Amino acid sequence: MRLTLSVSCLIISIALFSCHKNNDPSPAPPTPVDSVRHFSTNYLASAYQIQTFGLKKYELVVSEPAGKVVLDTITTINTPLNADLVTRVAALDISVIAYDSSIRMYVIEAVKGVDPLLWTALPGSDSVPGKSNRPPTPPMQPTTIKYTHVPLSPYDVYYSVQQYTGLQTYYPGSADSSITVNYNYSSSFTYFLFPKARLYNFHRNNGPNDVVDLSHMDTARAVKFSLPANNTIDIFFAYGYPDTTDIGTLLKVTMPSNNPSLYNADLIYPGGKAFQKYYYDMVLSDTVHNAIVHYVNHWCDTVSATPFIPSVDYYTVTSAKSNNFSVQFSKQRPGYYTTQWNAPNSFST
Structure with missing residues (x-):
């Protein structure tokens, strides 16, 4: 009986110690604090945007998702903007507000939940990989290209010079027929297409009065x-x-x-x-x-x-x-x- 009693007491003692409750409070998580993040960006507006939409200045607003405004400034396009963002939030909302004179309205472009430090060009910028700005419209210059040895069958003719394009129907009359194209843009290249025949010519221009032989065209x-x-x-x-x-x-x-x-x-x-x-x-x-x-x-x-x-x-x-x-x-x-x-x-x- 003594042996049985001592074993029972040992089991009860272990159970009591294992059920002991710790009332010490757990440490509170650290409170997030604001940090300073350097922000460098630009609104890259092309000459086309400036001429067409009348872009001059824009307003930039950077805010936290909860609504707190971190940055609100009005500045000039194509001018580097540097600012320090004081915030404890990594993902922010970016809004760009600019006046479009062509439609007489304010246009707002916004991106939400992004890292602004990665946006070296703001929403609305006109850019392509490797280049940040389209060149201005080329100067007006009367130019003539004469295409010789045009295919004999009647075709629609499509030509493209810079961003100027034209379409006409051509009815050649002889094997030495030609087409003369006149335009007022200075351009380095001209693209000439017969869509029905699926033939084209791509030409690097040689001055304001040029001649192109279409005896041998490429397949489109x-x-x-x-x-x-x-x-x-x-x-x-x-x-x-x-x-x-x-x-x-x-x-x-x-x-x-x-x-x-x-x-x-x-x-x-x-x-x-x-x-x-x-x-x-x-x-x-x-x-x-x-x-x-x-x-x-x-x-x-x-x-x-x-x-x-x-x-x-x-x-x-x-x-x-x-x-x-x-x-x-x-x-x-x-x-x-x-x-x-x-x-x-x-x-x-």
């Missing part, structure tokens, strides 16, 4: 976009960069036709030849779901016939209020998305 590439059901193209344009070290050589390669069925293609262009890079932009309408999709590729080797166009089942808008917007992505979450809000005297993205 036709692109017909593969789009989701119910989607139609409302707006489409494409540009080519013949020299990526000088984006002033930008040429428009979009055919100025609202009826692509004429050529059984949405685009006829040189493909990987002639131009080093392309930029294209399209706006599509989903006629069934009353939705609009805007697709842009700023820097590509060729124009893809299968651009990624998300359908309406990729996302669900759970709240469409301007002060409480939320969206859920059911298939593939994008790295970046924008919304646009319209008001009588302003719109924001």
Whole structure:
């Protein structure tokens, strides 16, 4: 019996010690403190933006997600901005407000939950990789190019000089027929296309009075976009960069036709030849779901016939209020998305 009693007491003693409660309070988590983060950025406005939209100054607002304003300043475009952001939050909201004289409205472009230290160019800047600013419109200069040995069959003729384009129907009369193109821009290159024949000529200009022989032309590439059901193209344009070290050589390669069925293609262009890079932009309408999709590729080797166009089942808008917007992505979450809000005297993205 003594042996049994001593074992029982030992078990009870262990149980009592194991159930002992520690009432010491746990240490409180450290309170976040503000830190100073140096912010260096710029609003890169091209000559085109300045001439077209009348851009001069802009307002920059940097704020915390909860609403606390960290920086609010009005400054001049194309001028480096340096500021110290005093905040304890890493991901901030950036808003750029500028007046667009072409539509007489203030335009607000905002990005939310980003690291401002990575934004060396602010939202709304006009830039492409490797270059931060488009050159001004070239000076007016009367120029003539005479194309000789034009193909005999009647073709539509499309030509592009700088960002100026033209379309005409040509009916040659002899094997030595020619086409004369007159324009008023000084340009380094000219792009000349017969869309029905899918032939083109890309020429480096040799002065205000030039002659180009079309005896031997290159074959163009036709692109017909593969789009989701119910989607139609409302707006489409494409540009080519013949020299990526000088984006002033930008040429428009979009055919100025609202009826692509004429050529059984949405685009006829040189493909990987002639131009080093392309930029294209399209706006599509989903006629069934009353939705609009805007697709842009700023820097590509060729124009893809299968651009990624998300359908309406990729996302669900759970709240469409301007002060409480939320969206859920059911298939593939994008790295970046924008919304646009319209008001009588302003719109924001």
